[in-house]
Amino acid sequence: MKRRVLLTVLLCTLLAVVLPAAGTKEAAAAEKVKITYSFWGTPDEGAAVQKVADRFNASQERIVVEIMAIPHDTYVTKLNTLATARNLPDCGIMSEAGVLQFAENGLLHDITDMYGVGDARPLDSLVFRYQGKPVAYSAANEVLLMFYNKDMFDKAGVPYPPTDAKNAWSWDEFVHNAKLLTLDANGNNATSRAFNPNAIVQYGCMVENLTWQLEVWALSNGGGFYTADGSKVIINEAAALDAIQKVADLHLVHHVAPLSTGLTDDGIQRSLIAGTCAMSTNGAWNVGTSLASARAEGLNYGVGVLPYMKEKVTICTGGPNVVFSQTKNPKEAMEWVKWYMQEENSWELIETGIWMPILDKWYTDEALTRKWVENPNFPPYDDYKKAVVDYAREYSRSTSWYYVNNTNDFNTLLGSLLGEVWTGRKTAKNAIEGGYTQLVSAFKGEL
Amino acid sequence: MLKSESRTAYLCLAPSIIGLVFLTYLPLISVCVLGFFRWGKGAPTPIFIGFDNYRRLFTTDPYFIDSLKVTLTFSVLAVVMSMAYSLFIAMLLNRKVKGRMLFRAIFYLPYVLPAMAVYIGWSWLYESNFGLFNYILSSVGLPKLRFIADSSLVVPSLALIAVWLAGNLIVIFLAGLQNVPKVYHDAAEIDGANGWQRFIHITVPCMTPIIFYNLLMSLITNMQIVTPALALTNGGPGNASTFITYLMYRYAFVSNQLGYAGAISFVFFVIIALVTALLFATSRSWIFYEG
Numbered sequence: 001m002k003r004r005v006l007l008t009v010l011l012c013t014l015l016a017v018v019l020p021a022a023g024t025k026e027a028a029a030a031e032k033v034k035i036t037y038s039f040w041g042t043p044d045e046g047a048a049v050q051k052v053a054d055r056f057n058a059s060q061e062r063i064v065v066e067i068m069a070i071p072h073d074t075y076v077t078k079l080n081t082l083a084t085a086r087n088l089p090d091c092g093i094m095s096e097a098g099v100l101q102f103a104e105n106g107l108l109h110d111i112t113d114m115y116g117v118g119d120a121r122p123l124d125s126l127v128f129r130y131q132g133k134p135v136a137y138s139a140a141n142e143v144l145l146m147f148y149n150k151d152m153f154d155k156a157g158v159p160y161p162p163t164d165a166k167n168a169w170s171w172d173e174f175v176h177n178a179k180l181l182t183l184d185a186n187g188n189n190a191t192s193r194a195f196n197p198n199a200i201v202q203y204g205c206m207v208e209n210l211t212w213q214l215e216v217w218a219l220s221n222g223g224g225f226y227t228a229d230g231s232k233v234i235i236n237e238a239a240a241l242d243a244i245q246k247v248a249d250l251h252l253v254h255h256v257a258p259l260s261t262g263l264t265d266d267g268i269q270r271s272l273i274a275g276t277c278a279m280s281t282n283g284a285w286n287v288g289t290s291l292a293s294a295r296a297e298g299l300n301y302g303v304g305v306l307p308y309m310k311e312k313v314t315i316c317t318g319g320p321n322v323v324f325s326q327t328k329n330p331k332e333a334m335e336w337v338k339w340y341m342q343e344e345n346s347w348e349l350i351e352t353g354i355w356m357p358i359l360d361k362w363y364t365d366e367a368l369t370r371k372w373v374e375n376p377n378f379p380p381y382d383d384y385k386k387a388v389v390d391y392a393r394e395y396s397r398s399t400s401w402y403y404v405n406n407t408n409d410f411n412t413l414l415g416s417l418l419g420e421v422w423t424g425r426k427t428a429k430n431a432i433e434g435g436y437t438q439l440v441s442a443f444k445g446e447l
Numbered sequence: 448m449l450k451s452e453s454r455t456a457y458l459c460l461a462p463s464i465i466g467l468v469f470l471t472y473l474p475l476i477s478v479c480v481l482g483f484f485r486w487g488k489g490a491p492t493p494i495f496i497g498f499d500n501y502r503r504l505f506t507t508d509p510y511f512i513d514s515l516k517v518t519l520t521f522s523v524l525a526v527v528m529s530m531a532y533s534l535f536i537a538m539l540l541n542r543k544v545k546g547r548m549l550f551r552a553i554f555y556l557p558y559v560l561p562a563m564a565v566y567i568g569w570s571w572l573y574e575s576n577f578g579l580f581n582y583i584l585s586s587v588g589l590p591k592l593r594f595i596a597d598s599s600l601v602v603p604s605l606a607l608i609a610v611w612l613a614g615n616l617i618v619i620f621l622a623g624l625q626n627v628p629k630v631y632h633d634a635a636e637i638d639g640a641n642g643w644q645r646f647i648h649i650t651v652p653c654m655t656p657i658i659f660y661n662l663l664m665s666l667i668t669n670m671q672i673v674t675p676a677l678a679l680t681n682g683g684p685g686n687a688s689t690f691i692t693y694l695m696y697r698y699a700f701v702s703n704q705l706g707y708a709g710a711i712s713f714v715f716f717v718i719i720a721l722v723t724a725l726l727f728a729t730s731r732s733w734i735f736y737e738g
Contacts, residue, residue: 077700083491101703105491198590203576258576261596263681276577409702413509419685423597438509445488447509447702 032064033332037340038079038092040072052345056336063332068092083107083326090327091337093139094320096128100405102322103130104445109323111135114334122341122358125316125398138318139341140355142283143392144208144216145314146304147268147291152202152278156181156189161279161304163387165312165395171246174307178204178256181278190256197255205279206271207247209262209422211411213281213315215400217243221309225414226443230404233443235414236436243309244421244428252424261422262415272301281306283317284388288353292377303379303387305395316396318358343372353377356392363393409442475716481709488703500710511711513686514694515718517602521690522669524606529613529665530658537620538650551621558614566678569608570595595680598687605675605688616661623657624650652735659734663726670719691715 039049046069053065068089070078076098082088083105094102102108110133115121128136146161153160158180162168169177179190181204188195190204207217218224223239226232234240250257258276260267268286271277273294291301306314321341323333339345343362349355350372362368373384401407417435420426432439441447482500484493504511540551557565572579573594581591594604631649640648651658673692676682682689682697689697691711699708 074700076703080487080703084486101488105488107491199585200576259593259596261684263683274577412697412701415681416510416683416686416689419683419687420598423593423684425598435509441507446507 032062033329035063035065035091035327035329035333035336036068036089037065037336038068038070038075038089040075040093041069042071043069045069052340053336055345056339059339063336065336083324086326088324088326090329091321091323091333094136094322096138096317096320096399096401097408097411099128099136099320099322100130100401100403101408102324103128103135104405107325108135109325109327109330109333111137111323111334111337113331114323114338120359120361123316123360123363123393125396125402126318126358128320128402136320136322137337137341138316138320138358139346140285140318140349141316141358141392142285142318142356143314143316143388143396144213144281144306145284145388145391146279146281146306147272147286148279148302148304149272149275149277150300150302152181156183156278160302161307163304163383165305165386165391168305168312169307171307171309174205175250175254175256178250178279179254180204182256190254195255200255203258203271203277204256205250205281206257206260206267206277207250207281208267209247209260209418210265210267211262211415211418212317212399212401212407213283214244214247214262214414214418216306216313216315217247217309219313219315219397220306220311221246222311224400225410226400226404230400233410233436233440235439236432239310241429241432244418244432246309248421248424248428251422259422261419263419273299284356284392285354287379287384288349288355288377292353295377301379303383305387305391312395314391314396315399316392317399317401318355351375356388360393363389404443406443406445406447409445409447410439413439413442413447478709478712478716481706482713484706484709486704486706490706493706496706500707501714503707504710504714510686510689510694511691514689514691517687517689518670518672518691521602521606521609521672521688522666524603525609525669525672526662526665528606529610529616529669530661532610533613533616533661534620534654534658537617537624538646540617540621541624551618554617555614557612562674563678565612566608566675570679573604595688596684598684601680601684601687605672605679608675609669609672613665616665619657619661620654623654627653655734656736659726659730663723666722666726667719670722 037049037053039046041049046067049069050067053067057064076095079088079092079094079098079102083102088107099108108130112134114134114137122137123141126138126141127134128138148161150160158177161174161177176191181202182190182195182200183202184196185199185201186194186196190197215225218235218240221239221243223234223237223243225235225240227234251259258271260270268280268282268290271280273290287303291299295301305312321337323330323337327333341358343350343357343359346355350357353375357363357368357372362372369385369389370381373381373389378384379387404410413435414432417431417439418428421428421431426434438447481493483495483497484490485496485499486493536554540547540554544550575581575591575593575596578594580594584591593600595601627650631653632645635645635649671692672690673696676688676690676693677696680688682693692715695708695711695715698704698711
């Protein structure tokens with residue numbers, strides 16, 4: 001009996017101590033605004049981002065951020081489903097091609113107010129605009145570059161591709177050097193009369209022909225896929241047609257590039273890393289992904305700027321962060337996104353070379369540039385500074401999905417039309433002119 | 448007694464019935480209904496548009512007709528080739544050869560391998576520049592073939608993979624061959640029939656129910672093909688491997704046009720149903736049921 005009384009007293013005391021404390025905690029949590037941020041990746045990657053969010057949560061008293069990790073392959077589908085159920089998270093990362101479609105459907109919040117006067121802002125080329133208003137900022141900057149195998153160049157006695165855009169190779173110089181680097185089984189290069197194009201053992205180059213990356217050549221040749229304001233499709237004009245044909249002719253006419261149908265996103269692996277090509281164009285992220293491990297395994301690669309046809313240009317892109325319009329707390333969502341997009345908070349991705357910073361100061365302040373570039377995965381500072389940092393700041397233009405809607409459907413159709421161009425069954429002119437009406441329909445969102 | 452038996456039967460059938468209703472029939476009806484709506488891209492909530500999706504399919508869609516042709520071509524090629532191959536291999540495996548069990552396992556193995564691994568492996572073999580097949584062609588002085596990078600070769604190349612994967616058909620044919628009464632063969636042999644005559648006049652007629660089953664299953668499976676397009680070709684080059692199921696996937700989950708994808712699914716369902724009905728209708732004239 002005594003024991004039961006004692007237990008009861010103890011229990012009451014415990015409750016008296018614990019309950020008010022729990023109440024205080026709950027009240028404090030209730031005062032905080034909860035923000036959900038969706039992110040593509042595995043649960044492990046989600047946990048890593050949650051750690052960053054926890055730092056934000058600990059840094060202030062008003063907002064609690066929770067990460068929703070969704071597998072990359074089903075990310076947009078899941079967001080579409082959530083949008084239909086009116087249950088979108090407050091904010092999240094988006095696919096580039098999906099931003100303006102979401103904006104058109106009224107699913108994105110205008111984020112003009114995210115950066116105030118005097119705030120360090122992302123580069124202007126990284127702003128997604130819908131009807132003139134910013135609806136997303138890229139979380140990273142990525143530009144297209146030329147990667148090359150130094151050993152193959154040394155062996156052929158060909159000078160490395162320029163790192164300074166001022167000295168960029170013209171297209172003809174590029175083709176000529178690619179010929180010197182293309183070898184048949186008997187060691188003849190593609191300029192030799194004895195060269196056998198049916199027994200090539202090493203190609204000079206591979207220009208990535210994924211449709212979105214082809215845009216850079218249309219721009220370089222003085223044209224584009226669309227007009228600069230994104231109001232009209234001009235891929236049927238001579239500049240773009242000629243540029244695409246030139247890329248196809250690398251394989252068909254000059255025999256300096258392997259056949260690539262532009263369907264799979266593994267150009268660097270199939271060319272430079274497989275040891276089959278001396279040069280390969282692709283995005284800057286490769287420095288931190290496939291090329292980092294290849295270098296560790298002995299690939300001696302360098303980086304240079306793209307050759308040019310008429311204008312020196314590269315294109316930039318980067319996974320954008322958005323605030324969804326269904327949020328009840330847009331200010332808090334913007335505050336988190338703005339905090340999260342500071343380079344310090346995605347430093348691991350930047351120092352490994354996967355992401356390039358988005359704020360202008362990293363490109364102009366030498367101390368910051370050195371902090372970013374002088375890391376193990378990167379090529380030598382001077383090379384990367386000229387070929388990537390300066391090139392990205394001075395010569396890059398936004399990929400069209402920053403200002404044109406329905407690029408996904410357009411690029412899919414274009415890829416399908418160009419399938420016969422890469423194998424030489426059709427010319428770029430025939431293929432694109434034949435499908436122009438449908439390309440315009442895709443551009444208008446009618447496909 | 449009967450009541451109790453019926454109750455037990457219904458109880459045992461319940462999981463299957465529930466599965467069929469909720470996982471097959473209701474989704475089928477939903478897809479059919481969905482085909483009358485615009486939903487997804489440009490329409491966050493479904494908007495009724497009558498037969499517009501179906502009209503668009505047969506008039507302005509740049510992919511659908513090509514896709515239909517590609518799917519049917521692939522199916523016919525894959526079915527004919529894999530039926531012939533499987534029957535041939537099954538007949539070899541039905542003989543008393545040394546290591547028969549090992550050979551059976553070897554031919555069945557591709558069927559149980561993970562699909563993505565199989566297609567990635569074949570992509571290395573088919574690679575246009577430095578793939579193994581082209582290496583062999585070059586070393587004997589023949590020109591390289593573009594296999595899956597050429598619009599006229601991609602379907603036969605993918606059909607060849609489907610043939611290689613037809614281990615399940617071999618097993619079923621083998622089971623059928625073992626049920627062909629030996630006494631018929633013995634009698635024919637006494638009458639002086641040679642191997643080919645016995646095959647045509649005894650084996651094939653006795654095997655027709657199995658041939659019909661394999662034909663039907665193989666046709667339906669191959670018409671619904673999607674993995675090679677996802678793993679190897681992304682529907683290309685051009686639209687040369689844009690199979691209908693892949694097109695459906697692309698409209699639904701890449702382009703987010705759920706209503707339109709629903710319309711494609713329903714039309715495709717009708718096509719498969721018609722082909723199946725046609726097979727059943729003709730089967731009476733060529734299937735031989737013993738006794």
